[in-house]
Amino acid sequence: MNFQVRVFVTPKPSILDPQGKAVANSLHSLGYDEVVEARLGKLIELRLGGADREAVSARVDEMCRRLLANQIIEDYRFEIEEARS
Amino acid sequence: MNFQVRVFVTPKPSILDPQGKAVANSLHSLGYDEVVEARLGKLIELRLGGADREAVSARVDEMCRRLLANQIIEDYRFEIEEARS
Numbered sequence: 001m002n003f004q005v006r007v008f009v010t011p012k013p014s015i016l017d018p019q020g021k022a023v024a025n026s027l028h029s030l031g032y033d034e035v036v037e038a039r040l041g042k043l044i045e046l047r048l049g050g051a052d053r054e055a056v057s058a059r060v061d062e063m064c065r066r067l068l069a070n071q072i073i074e075d076y077r078f079e080i081e082e083a084r085s
Numbered sequence: 086m087n088f089q090v091r092v093f094v095t096p097k098p099s100i101l102d103p104q105g106k107a108v109a110n111s112l113h114s115l116g117y118d119e120v121v122e123a124r125l126g127k128l129i130e131l132r133l134g135g136a137d138r139e140a141v142s143a144r145v146d147e148m149c150r151r152l153l154a155n156q157i158i159e160d161y162r163f164e165i166e167e168a169r170s
Contacts, residue, residue, distance in 0.1 A: 040130075043128045068108070
């Protein structure tokens with residue numbers, strides 16, 4: 001079966017996020033003063049095969065821990081969807 | 086009222102995504118051969134004030150068009166949530 005997985009990798013709340021700060025500053029210069037904070041993360045969309053949702057979840061969790069997220073400074077979570085094709 | 090908005094910016098399907106290709110290659114080297122494709126996007130989390138959901142939606146859409154997404158090569162969408170605080 002084919003699955004579509006969306007992995008969200010975000011800086012941990014305690015970690016400084018200079019990119020997010022830069023985005024917030026740019027938004028303020030454009031007049032969006034209502035923005036209190038911006039934080040920048042990554043969205044990784046994966047298309048992959050697998051036997052079922054549980055098997056895919058275990059594999060993707062491993063991918064996150066081994067490659068996609070740096071757990072010292074980042075949190076991750078993901079959503080699995082059966083692909084249409 | 087305070088809102089938490091999550092903006093997802095992804096490369097358009099027709100656009101080459103070398104970063105995503107690099108991620109897919111790395112996953113393959115680690116033995117995750119079931120991965121067919123990886124695409125890399127941005128996740129921007131905003132905390133901001135606003136009168137209501139409609140007003141926030143209009144403002145964030147404008148922010149995406151003016152700063153957060155490059156519509157020539159990227160698509161964007163966002164989710165709005167009322168903040169707990």
